[in-house]
Amino acid sequence: xxxxxxxxxxxxxxxxxxxxxxxxxxxxxxxxxxxxxxxxxxxxxxxxxxxxxxxxxxxxxxxxxxxxxxxxxxxxxxxxxxxxxxxxxxxxxxxxxxxxxxxxxxxxxxxxxxxxxxxxxxxxxxxxxxxxxxxxxxxxxxxxxxxxxxxxxxxxxxxxxxxxxxxxxxxxxxxxxxxxxxxxxxxxxxxxxxxxxxxxxxxxxxxxxxxxxxxxxxxxxxxxxxxxxxxxxxxxxxxxxxxx
Numbered sequence: 001x002x003x004x005x006x007x008x009x010x011x012x013x014x015x016x017x018x019x020x021x022x023x024x025x026x027x028x029x030x031x032x033x034x035x036x037x038x039x040x041x042x043x044x045x046x047x048x049x050x051x052x053x054x055x056x057x058x059x060x061x062x063x064x065x066x067x068x069x070x071x072x073x074x075x076x077x078x079x080x081x082x083x084x085x086x087x088x089x090x091x092x093x094x095x096x097x098x099x100x101x102x103x104x105x106x107x108x109x110x111x112x113x114x115x116x117x118x119x120x121x122x123x124x125x126x127x128x129x130x131x132x133x134x135x136x137x138x139x140x141x142x143x144x145x146x147x148x149x150x151x152x153x154x155x156x157x158x159x160x161x162x163x164x165x166x167x168x169x170x171x172x173x174x175x176x177x178x179x180x181x182x183x184x185x186x187x188x189x190x191x192x193x194x195x196x197x198x199x200x201x202x203x204x205x206x207x208x209x210x211x212x213x214x215x216x217x218x219x220x221x222x223x224x225x226x227x228x229x230x231x232x233x234x235x236x237x238x239x240x241x242x243x244x
Contacts, residue, residue, distance in 0.1 A: 001013075001014045001015075001060070002014070002056050002059060002060050010022060010023040011023070011024070011056065011059075013042065013059060013060070013063060013066065015063040015064070015066065015067040015237075015240050016067065016095070016195075016196075016237050016238070016239075016240030016241050017092050017095065017097075017194065017195070017240065017241045018067050018070060018071075018240060019097070020042050020066065020067075020070060021042070022042040022043070022044055022059075023044070024044045024045075024046055024052065024055055024056075025043070025044065025045050025046070026046050026047070026048045026049070026050065027045060027046075027047075027048060028047075028048060029045060029046075029047050029048075030047060031047065032044070032045070032046045032047065032050065032055060032058055033045045034058075034059060034062055034066065036066055036069035036070055036073065037073075038073045038076070039073075040070065040073055040074065042066060042070075044059055064236060064240070067240045068240075071240070083131070084127065085100070085102070085127045085130040085131045085134060086100070086102060086127075086130075087099075087100055087101050087102045088100065091117055091134070091138075092194040093112070093117075093138070093141070093193065093194060094145075094193065094194070094195070094196060094197060095194070095195055095196030095197075095199070096115075097115075098112065098115055098116060098117045099115060099116050099117070100116070100117050100119065100134070101116045101117065101118050101119070102119050102120075102121070102124045102130055103118070103119075103120050103124060104120070104121070104122065104123070104124045105120035105121065105122070106122055107120065108120060108121045108122070108129070108133060109133075110133045110134060110136070110137040111137075117134070117137070119133050119134060119137075121133065138190065138193055139170065139190055141193060142170050142188075142190045142192070142193035143170050145193065145197075145200065146168060146170055146188050146192070146193075146200070146204070147168060149197070149200055149201055149204055150165070150166070150168055150186070150204055151165065152201075153201055153204045153205050153208060154166075154208060156227075157205060157208060157209075157227040157228075159223065159226045159227060160208055160209070160211070160212060160223075160227065162208070162211065164184070166180070166184045166185060166186045166208070166211060167184065167185045167186070168185075168186050168187075168188065169185065169186070169187045169188070170187075170188055170189075170190050171187055171188075171189070171190060172189065172190055172191070173187070173189040173191070176189060177189050177191075177192050177203045177238065178192070178203045178204070178206065178207045179207065180207045180208075180210045180211055182214060184211060186204075186207045186208070186211075188203065188204070188207075194241065195237075195238055195241050196237065198234050198237065199234055199237055199238040199241070201228070201234070202228065202231055202234035202235060202238060203238070205224065205227050205228045205231070206224065206231070208227070209223045209224045209227060
């Protein structure tokens with residue numbers, strides 16, 4: 001998705017959790033070219049007189065490739081400093097970015113209001129306490145949303161014919177979004193709560209299908225396609241998210 005109205009007359013390409021600003025430069029050239037530079041800069045060069053809508057449509061069509069290149073170059077960027085849990089930091093929830101706003105209050109709480117994650121605590125400079133409030137908020141919402149969508153996906157996938165609901169565990173994982181056991185237990189990565197609902201449903205259905213087929217054979221993908229015909233599109237969007 002591309003939005004205009006950015007500073008300097010530029011545009012903003014959104015792909016998964018990525019938001020990449022860019023400008024279109026028109027000049028004496030024969031074809032449109034798109035470059036992702038190692039310093040994390042997207043450059044779009046277009047022939048003079050080319051319709052801007054056609055240019056933006058082409059950039060949007062290349063969003064997957066742009067994101068892949070962007071992620072590749074991100075590997076070589078300086079490591080992000082650790083979270084400070086202070087006002088102004090950005091957090092991602094269900095595919096959207098929110099700003100942390102920490103205020104002093106005698107009662108501790110954390111809740112989402114508009115585009116801000118409001119955290120209140122008696123000592124706004126107690127980073128350990130603020131971290132616990134933020135972490136607990138994300139985990140509580142992950143458990144609630146995952147349980148709800150596990151039920152929805154299970155009942156919606158009639159071809160699975162699962163006799164009983166699988167046991168759900170939400171935990172921190174290193175490099176996987178989800179896993180399951182032959183005994184019928186499903187584990188989901190708490191970090192999955194950062195991704196859009198479509199991606200969450202994809203991971204859940206993927207693991208539900210593994211309860212029937214415990215490998216990635218053609219039979220598994222046939223079952224996955226029956227349950228979720230657009231799973232490849234959802235997977236591509238999920239793959240664009242970065243592990244933090």
